[in-house]
Amino acid sequence: MIVEKIVEKAMKKAQGASAVLRRIKSDDIAFENDKLKSAKSSQSTAINLRVILDGKEGSSQTTDINDIDGLVERTLEVAEFGSKVHFDFPPFQEAPEVKVYDESVNDVNKDEMVNTSQEMMDIVKSYNSDILLHSGVEKSVRSAEYANSSGCQFSMQGTGFGMYVYGSWIRGTDILHAGHGFSWRKREVDHKAIAEKAVEFFRMAENTAKISSGEMSVIFLPQSIDVLLLALRMGFNGKNVFLGASPLAGKLGQKITDERFSLTDDPLIDYADNSGPYDSEGVTHQRTPLIENGTAVNFLYDLETAGKAGTKSTGNGPGCNPSNLVIDTGNTSYEQMIKDTKEGLIVNSVIGLGQGNPISGEFSVNVQLGYKIENGEVVGRVKDTMLAGNTYHALNNIESIGDKTEWNYGGVLTPTIKIKNLSIISK
């Protein structure tokens, strides 16, 4: 393996080294404005090297597989001025069981991708031919080779497959965008169900409804769950915790949300987008519960941050970011949630998320696609409406949690969640 040679070369001067070589081949086709517009083939190669020199770390990357001497030299140069290290590269650990490769993705050709996309568009068009559509299908085959100076080496293979159909429906100066998409590591995707979901999102928006400003119940569909999750992604990041930038620092073992709320980082779900046996530092992946019945139980760590914080890497390196996030189901059906609402909002998608002070939990977003509920029924789409709140406050004011989970693309598995008393400002 090339990566072994790179590590060997680096170790002539360094006291530690790890190298990753990644190759991706992908193909996609895309329809734009109802027309088949583009077909693409991509090939990418990237090598990442980290070295430890006199207790300091440097890293460097190249896309040129023939530039190994240059890569080693540059990395050693960087390490001279690098950051102090608090870890060793891990020895080899047996890979946990998780499926991320599907042979049959290799066989998908562009004609088949075009047909799949066309069928999704036909479904939306048969609902309403006035909707102008964008649709596409993408597949990829990826490989990674890893080696480090502690004797760990392995290689991994993965596949990816995904598709989407989005459209705009314009009436006068009223512009409505809706659609749906999904991606994971497996060929088997129910593309018709994706298109039918897109139709449902359009159908619910046929009428426009006025919503009053004030506090009311808000139902977050899986598609918009990031409004609530963004602060948690940042808050459970071990580096933010170590630096004191996370509001959760010092709160392990404390109740931070409603008892019905549980959240897990899970990179071991077969075929999920962010699954795999190892992280990018050669540490085996593991399931890490973050919130158990409302109590904060773990943070996410990489090697360096774990070293500084005096704990162990959770396989979230480098960067301490979550892999796939899973929220446990509750026991209320989606239909019941709507029925129980006198006046409220269903949120499908927002704009402006993360453009404030997200780590504090505060959010203030425009409801790009959302529906008003009146006396237990969806009455239409709301516009020119801002939704604001605080994630931690909201998760302590859960009204109900859905009894089914759904993927938001391939990296978040979540039920629908209904929150009490969120602030709505409407024009």
Place this chain on the structure above:
Amino acid sequence: MRQQMEEALLKSDVEYAEIRIEDESKSWANFRGVALDSVGSSKTVGGMVRALYKGAWGYADFNDLKNLKVRVKEACESAKLIGKDKSKLARVEPVQHMTRFLLEKDFRNIPLSEKISVIQEYNDILLNYHEKIETTNVMYRDSFRKIWYANTEGTYIEDERPYATAYISATAKDGDNIQPGRESIGSSAGFQVVEGLHEKAEKAAKRAVDLLAAPPVKGGKYTVVTNPRLTGVFAHEAFGHLSESDFVYENERMKEIMVLGRRFGPNNLNIIDDGSFPDQQGTLKYDDEGVKTRQNYLIKDGILVGRLHSRETAATMGESVTGNARALAYHNEPIVRMTNTYINKGQSAFDDMIKDVKLGIYALDMIGGQTTMEMFTFSAGYAYMIRDGQICELIRDVVLTGNVFNTLMNIDMIGDDLQWAPGGPGGCGKGGQSGLTVGIGGPHIRIQDVVVGGRQ
């Protein structure tokens, strides 16, 4: 390189093809809190072939430059597989051009130790500013991109695109209350732009600490005065994206909405995109289709007069090219993007904008914005309440929203003080291409009836 590219293009058997190759060297350093968090460098070489056949595009992107001819074939095959319509591509005169960038202080010759020590000074200012400063994020990054472009019409361009940026962020904490203060700068002028930012560092630290005591904005409808930097984001989000004609050219309904001659704003509103404006974030000599950049009025005296084009959208709509096809990186296709977008200055003095506001918000600097064409958001870095004509207390969490069909009409005063935003590590995102450097600017402006999110 030129010979290799031109020989490979001879393999093209479609109506039009081009090759773009890029060689990028980067270096970076980042402090988080007291410690250096990461130091690194990277070298990226890659390219893309784009081929047009019967109205459809075939793309092939790659890191391996050895088989350019094979990549050209691959892109042509892809285009031929799906092309069934009629190609439209605006005519442009072939050009031969080579840009060499002269950096005042070339960051490629500056040792990493110096880059680190420059930002360490800023980091120290933040850390020592106040006991409530909990942590910091101070980053330096530079990138030097060399780009080679050739197409089957005989255009050949070599371009250099350097960029150096610094980001200075302090986090203040008081119990559960966590507040940021951020400053940034970015420029193609050279390393000197990231030097001497001690005052900016102090400002970032002070803002974070001050925001701890600031109440969140109460949600509602307000008269809002934006400072030049936030006006720039407003111009970009409220109208800039809507003028990108790939949203319009094959969409009959959008064409009706975006018909030239339609009034979108008051008589004194002028919105301009200008890739040829010297020394700004989005300044380019040629776009990524080899089209010369120029000044394009989007709104003149309140009326829609133009839009931004690629060669394909210009030909389809029967309008002139504007030089706005840009690709984020070698593996991205050029799509219609803004360059430097600004609201031109008007005649109002700042004091006059404030003095008759009973209850309003003076919103400054930007965190970002987003649009879906009709509705958009833009976020202020910080803001003050205006009460009875006076600028009063600092407030936080100010996110503003608008609707293009009435918010622009609600601009009732335009200042006489045009300024450009200072740039930084972020940028504009569209179609999976996020972080494109764009210039934004404008004067102070006043807008009536802006919806601001927040609790009541």
